[in-house]
Amino acid sequence: MSVVTLAGKQFEVDEDGFMQDTTQWTPDVAIGLAKSEGIDALTDDHWKVINYLREYYQKFNVAPPIRMVCKQTGFPLKRIYELFSTGPAKGACKLAGLPKPTGCI
Amino acid sequence: MTIPQLHPDAAAKVQAHRAKKELMVSLGLAPELPADWREKALCKFDELLHQRRSLALYMDICVRCGACADKCPFFLGTGDPKNMPVARAELLRKVYRRHFTAAGRVSGHLAAGEELTDTVLNEWFTYFYQCSECRRCAEFCPFGVDTAEITMAAREIMASIGVAPKYVTEVIKKAHELGNNIGIPEAAWIDGCQFLEEELKAQTGLDIKVPVNQAGAEVLLVPPSADLFVNTDTMVGYALMFHAAGIRWTTSSYASEAGNFGLFLNYEHLKKINLRIVDSARQLGVKRLVMGECGHAWRAAQAFMNTLNGPLDFLEPPCPEHICELAARLIRAGRLKLNKSANDGLVVTYHDPCNLARGGGLMEEPREILRAVVNDFREMPANTIREKTFCCGAGGGLLTEELMETRMNGVKPRLEAFRTSGATHLATPCAICKAQFPVAFKHYAMNAQVVGVMDLLGKALVL
Amino acid sequence: MITQFLPALLYVSAVIFIIGMGRRIYIWVRTPVPLNIVLTPAPKHIPGVIGRLVGELFGFHALAKADRSLWTPAWLFHFSLVLLLLGHLGGLVIPHFAQTAMGLNEKQFEHMAQIVGGAVGILAIATLLWLLIRRLILPRVRWISTFSDYFALVLLLLILATGNAMRFMGGLDIVQARNFVAGWLALHPVAPPSDPVFSIHIVLVCMLLIYIPFSKLVHIGGVALLSPTLNQRNNPREHRYVNSWDKANDNSTTSS
Ligand code: SF4
């Protein structure tokens, strides 16, 4: 486990750079982590995905099914991979401050 | 695949993240390496030697002929000699010889015995987590020495002294707490299934159910939770098939996972995870139990469930049944109307998940289905399919980021065979395989896709 | 001195061999097999299992699938070893019976033994050398080889060499040898043949007998028969397979 400093605040992240305590998330976290995912600047499209992930997570305590992300954001999967090259379950979740989805995925 | 030159220690640096204290404690395992870990480990080793003939026998009889050496995908992919099955087994065997045989106790190094030291433990954690327990080596051994059994024993010993990977333990914890590996709570499971029903309604105009917790349904289907989370076409395939055949089915939010990661850690958790499924079948009062597209689930269910959690006589045989067995049965009985040309344009080949083929003998039914639902189905070379199939490189608890190098090396023999087939689509009924292949295709810049068997069946169904 | 020493050594070695092997096999047999771990393609019924085991035991079936260039010397070596053992039995232990059973006169019998025994002796040593060279030149097999692997090969090589030497250099008096064997078996040991190679041969054999139960050579105990990946059936759904150390399954429905 390690600590990263984003926007002047310190956060604990796991080995893969996912936030340990999702309640500490602020938009600054996403902006700060974007670089590590190879994203220069977060666009509205990025935010659309991030916000949906957070909204769903707050309701269900888990990341949403990928197909639901596509449906709700209106982006086809290809577009989501353009936005987050490591995919919705990795990069997008990381920026949204969700724990890393694991399992057979 | 050509046999690589030896590259000693080529894979020595690739290691899984270790599980932290809290995680270990939550699974009832030692929180961290105790001061007397050596004695504890040897004690556990001794216990296992008394419990498992496979281990006792395979410690003694290997003749180091090397017939298995070039059969392991991880050796073929890395060239690291310690990834040769025989050498992997020797990592445990040398400690066995030192501590449990007369020759080793007397003559130590002459008998190739070795003390259990930090270095040895570190090697164990590296190389026993670069084995996917795929059992390909065992197929070629003159005595049936199954290195997967040795890997399992080594992992069980390590777990007992507080050494286990984060990935595997985290997944087991979620399976115990929430019923599935991804950690989808009941409300989200129900919501996800409803979402799919709406999607199906929009697509077909029909009321096709993706039921949850329907007591009294005929069939309890236990899919890998990944089928709801990412491989939704597979889930849709199940729903379409049950609808077309007029079978009342249900999923369970209590047992919403087929895959059993206990298989990758120890006997106790293997049994406990399986039990959820049996309990759920009993509670819902279903007549039959069907397992979804998952390789490891099939081994845990087909080969072990009756022993671990049985008798299963309250369910109709065959119990459990694989979704591919059921689908093939329905096709044979003419209960599904199929239009192959719906899958035209795809060139499909079939990847035998190790745990279906070698672990459970399920090899014909998926092919039967594919022949019935696609026009262009072809096989990969004969020494890479059926019981000789190559692992996807991510089974056995390796499907995690930090082992990416191992995964991308382990998948090489399979990809080479896939290339020769000239197919565009790799069909396979295993969630781990489905997660691994897209990454591998991208890594090796291959323009190919992985797809579930039921996905293709679903597309070809005429409703 | 050698008169007493050689038979005594043989008695001790034989006892160690029998007890050692018996103990090993007993430990394997007694150790439970908790789960069904049979390998595909697995038979559904007993005759299929028997067929599979016979194929492995006598044909080295899995090895044939794995590597023809290993299967060939390995199978030929084991085959010639079995023939040599039968030859020793027929030529030394029950020569009269063997001779009558084959319908040969004494001269013909000795002649046949000379030719067949000689040929098989050469085959055994050639295939064993083949295995040794393979172990030395194939990098991956060399990497996994331990001292004991070479030790076993060299020991066998010496036994075969001394055996062949007696046959081809003609120093051995076969009648003396038969008398020695008969005396030893009857627990009335007599002096060994005068040919010193014979004594060396016997000492080496004793070393082998003592070594077998404590090394990988225990595999001569027909271990494929005991291997759960080979001797089980693919029927865990039809027949509940019970784990002897975990019979009491907790099948009560959970309270939730
Ligand atoms: S094939 Fe069997 S006997 Fe030969 S080295 Fe491998 S495990 Fe040992």
Ligand code: SF4
């Ligand atoms: S079980 Fe599979 S991964 Fe493990 S050593 Fe054998 S061939 Fe390699």
Ligand code: SF4
């Ligand atoms: S993930 Fe699939 S291919 Fe890999 S070991 Fe498991 S079943 Fe085999």
